[in-house]
Amino acid sequence: MPDINTLIEVALIIVKVIVVSLILFTLPIPLTWIERKVAGHIQVRLGPFRVGPHGILQPVADMIKLMFKEDIAPDKADKWLFKFAPLFAMVPAFAVYAAIPFGDKITIPIINKEVTLYISDMNVGILYILAVGGISVYGIILGGWASNSKYALLGGIRSSAQMISYEIALTFSCIGVVMTSNSLSLLDIVKLQSGTILGFIPHWNIICQPIGFAIFFIAALAEINRIPFDLPEDEGSLAAGYHVEYSAMKFSFFMLTEYLAMVTASVLTVILFFGGWNAPLFMPEIPIFWFVAKVGFFIYLFMWIRFTLPRYRYDQLMTIGWKILLPLSLLNILLTGLFLL
């Protein structure tokens, strides 16, 4: 018979997992609305406006539509892979959050119990996230392959090449941060970013790793398939790329994955380079608020970029990945190493 404390701990973890998954499942609902509104205002129009005040119920309407649409699978598709591909894409997108901390600790007032704001503090957190995040690409490749359509196939091939080339740069840019903070745990990385340098510069990694941040951000844009690197679903030449044959809920799983990936990229940027939940200079310490605000800013930045830039061509994308980002990230590691010495 395990003692009561262990039981409480286990119960707590289960509750946390459920809460985090629920948040992640519902997050794309406001995000789609926000993205359309941002698009609308950038493009001098209103965005959704009909369903509910300021179109706020639009995502709900979309959800109903997606649920009741006919779920078509092409006749010659590989039925099993076709069904599983969206799950392959979606599960890793959720699994990543097992290692992502949203804050340090809070005390729940009534039962007076300290609760950590993360599911687990792995000592190899960063490694886990990059590895699990990388699995997501299987969903895209398999989705493209199983559809038995040339457009989808090309989208799948593009995504595999793109993910591999940018994952390397992404990982290498994280190494700089790992070297300066001497830890793979995200919690430690954030803790080390508190305080200031010389009393007036926040001790965030962006200050000592500007190149690392630039590489990380560009590679993250490519990793999450957004303009200017949204080649796997290149509307212009591939119609919708890897998910061209998907409809209804299966399609919405891919959408969900993409939005979650965008959130993950923002969260990682904030944790690795922008001090996590540490408040900027001389501001009151409200960890949750600062964390959400910073993440929100980066999500907005991703949307802003999407509605401003055209997209690269496939070979140009590879050139950037292999000829610019990779050498630059190696140089960054070298410089960081020399600096540490």
Next chain:
Amino acid sequence: MLLTSGILLLTLHMANNQEIATKEITLNMGPQHPSTHGVLHMFLDMKGEKIIKATPDIGYLHRGTEKIAENLLYHQFVPYTDRLEYWSAMGNNLAYVLAVEKLLGIEVTERAKYIRVLVAELSRITGHLTCIGAWALDLGAMTVLLYAFREREMVLDLFEMICGARVTHNYLRIGGVRYDLQPLFKEKCLEFVDLFPKKLDEYEQLLTGNRIWLKRNKGVGVISAEDAISLGLSGPILRSTGVKWDIRKDEPYLIYDRLDFDIPVGENGDCFDRYVLRMQEMRQAARIIKQALEQLPDGKPCIDMPEVVPPPRKNIETNMESLIHHFKLVSHGFKAPKGEVYASIEAPKGELGFYIVSDGSERPFRVKIKAPSFVNLQAIDPMCKDAYLADVVAVVSSLDPVFGEADK
């Protein structure tokens, strides 16, 4: 668990298809595709993403326009021309009307000539705006499309003011124009012409200096001047190769010889030159409109020739003779002298010409439309050779085909 089962499935799947052979793929692009500008269908033979051969396949929007013309009275065909190049319909009206007038040997009033130039240049702006907007959208810069359509909307409002219609106008008629300009029109149009170059600066800010836009367009879809001429290309595509050929300057019609404007010319014959050219042409069009508005003479919008031009509405109600003329024209049309003519204009897409053969009756014996989109489409294969799949999109956008016209 799920992962393991998935990987297991994949391995099983691979095991089933053991012979792996590489071969070229043929991609059917269109006719339903977001960036084939309507119903262009292309067979793309590709090696990976490299194009070996691009074969355009047209005809999905064929409506037999030329045959229809043979069964209609001369003046009844004008609305059909609107549906040819529907992004800038006024130009089509103009080319047809000029051809019929040449056949009849009539000369329209000065005011009508100015109004015709005015609307033709306005429609050049609408055509080019659509081209640039759709092009940017195809290459991923969605916002430019909506900015371009915002200004296009202003021109459409002007068209609405002129003739009550926004897209298919049926405004020009044989012998003049259908209605005189509204009193407020001049003011509104000048307002637009002054505002428009600023808006063009806005698009250029988003595109012209943009690294990605340059990378996607510079050196893409290159064609030499000799090839362009031997393929019979015209319009911005020909001028982008450095050939200075513009019918408005070289074989002036209407009042273009009296107006002061430049013909922008490119040098590399690539997509980027075609983009810059169109931007500059819009600025020149604004310049032409401004001059035409300032010099606009008074007078009648139509010539006084009751057998060709129907009398004004109020005369029909009060004047017996007008009523007879009107009835005659509507029921029988007019006879054209025997012979054949060709008249062409510089439409936004290139040389738009109408070749009419008359056997002396009220209906044309044969009408042949020389549509610039149709001719320019030939350039797809030479331009796409050894390019990447994504370049095909840029090339098609830069050729700017409109399928109402290409398929007739």
